[in-house]
Amino acid sequence: MKKIANSLFFRFIVLIVIALVFLQTVMLLYLFSANFEKMKNNQLNLTQIEEKWTNDVKEATPDSIDKIVEKWHSRFEKSQYFYVDGQGELQKEWYIQIDESLPKIWDTMKTTRFIQEHYDAKLYTVIRFVGDKEENGFLVLQILRDEVTPTKVDNSFIYIGGIFLILYLIISFIFFFKIIKRLVRLEKAMTVRENGLPVHTKIAKKDEIGKVEVAFNQMIDELEEAKEKQEEEEQLRKELIANLSHDLKTPLTKIRAASHDIPKENQYLIDQNIDKMSELIDNLMSYTLLTADKVTFELEEKRIDRLVNQSIALWYPVFEESDFEVEVELEQTTWVVDDNQFSRVLDNVFQNVLRHADRGKYLGIFLKDNCLVIQDKGPGIEAHSENKGAGIGLNVIDLMTSKMFLSFKIESNQLGTKIMLKEKD
């Protein structure tokens, strides 16, 4: 039973039933109130009033007029009276509420005009001879039609009906508004993202929507669990790669440690190859992490000229040692990059120049017109016969720059290599 009471269907039916009951009630009320109004007006309609008045005046004498007027006025508050005697002179007026400036002398013409003017007018007027004799004069009754006609009944009916209608509309509105509000809330929970997932929604009621909400929350729980698991696996993978790099580099360090007392010439060769190997491991690691989207880029507006300046300041001594001519011209430039990753791109580029362009003994770095050009006079990329590993280094640069929305272009021939970095339009 409680289950049924909780359902939206049930509540909708209740609403319909309320509507039907309301209709019935209004109809009943109409009948009832019409009767009630009648009772309140002493069950008299205009015809009855006329009949009674005729009777009362027919039996009266000029002396008893006052008594009749008092009696009627006590019944009809909004009534007024006047008396004209047998000679046609206006003798007396009672309870005049609507002053019509009655004529003092009543001849046939004036009487006829008066009757004509009051036919069907606001004041319901009945003229009767006192004691049914012309020499006694006539007594006139005037009642405001409003008091006797049942217009009041109609008014109250519309009034009460209106209240009921508004009440019904309010109840319906609340009913549907609540449903809509919950649906909107559910929709919001579905579209809002917290850590890349929709958020839990509040379960307000145990009806049909409530069931959807419960199912929705369950789904999110499952999603969260799945995401957590995925993140754990990712972390493990990251660790694995990092540890792998450690495991590969430790023996390299040991080789270096062991080579310290062998002839200088051989030692140089070993050292060089250890460095090359280490660089390959780094690039492989970066490549793996980048392609798996495991590197976070925090993009911010940065001064590229300063970043390049800092980077070349660190690299300069190495180039100096190899007798490179280094030419630097940096224009003030701001790009949106991750400064750490951008520095790594530069490291990779400089490493490549150092390794492959030794013959040209030249490094040119120019930052002009929103374009960074790094130039060497080496034998060109095609000529990197003994250094096949350059490919992965360039791939890493390509991946990193594209994640920072930079375009990366290489122009290379036997006279040298030109690397160009630009902000993508």
Place this chain on the structure above:
Amino acid sequence: MKILYIEDEKEINEWLRAELTKAYYEVYAFKSYHEFKEHHSEEITFDLAILDVMLPGLDGFSIARRLKKEQTDLPIIMLTARSQLEDKLEGLSIADDYVTKPFQVEEILARMQVLLRRFEKDEEVISVKHLEINLKNKTIINTNNNQEILLTQKQYALLNYFVVHGNQILTKEQLYEAVWNEEYIDGDKTLMVHIRYLREKIEEDPSHPEIVETIRGIGYRVRL
């Protein structure tokens, strides 16, 4: 100069210890934090620590954190095989410098010298060409005539920064921000003017400076 060195790989440990000893450092080498705590007497205070990151038991970062807590002015160099940036950044927030494996001994020695100077644990007097700079007393002697060279506060701060970061190329921003403690504004001539005055006081021939070198388009350097 007492150096604490923790590294679990036997071959590397022995090699670096030998190389550092050759460079006249007094090396206390251990294989783990546990071993260090067991064998180390509390009386010895170190001048510098070299820590491997990947260690059995407590890792290098945690050790660095503990050492810094006990002795805030202990310079620490981390040895890491992981060249991943996160590692470097984490390392740098605790340690003062890091060297990636497979490192060369020269690289470690150079970084050690920089740190020892920065933490004022180095020999008190440093010679640069014809100058003898006493970092403790903040005095500069011209050995050509044995006269003291008097510098303004800013000029000395500049020279001191150059010497502490000897052999490194320093960019204009780096120098300005270190000495003036303000953000460098492009085109500001203050630094250039100060370097010119500094050269006039310390160089034998200020128009051909030999101490404060200009690296065109990049910055300045003082070679030690």
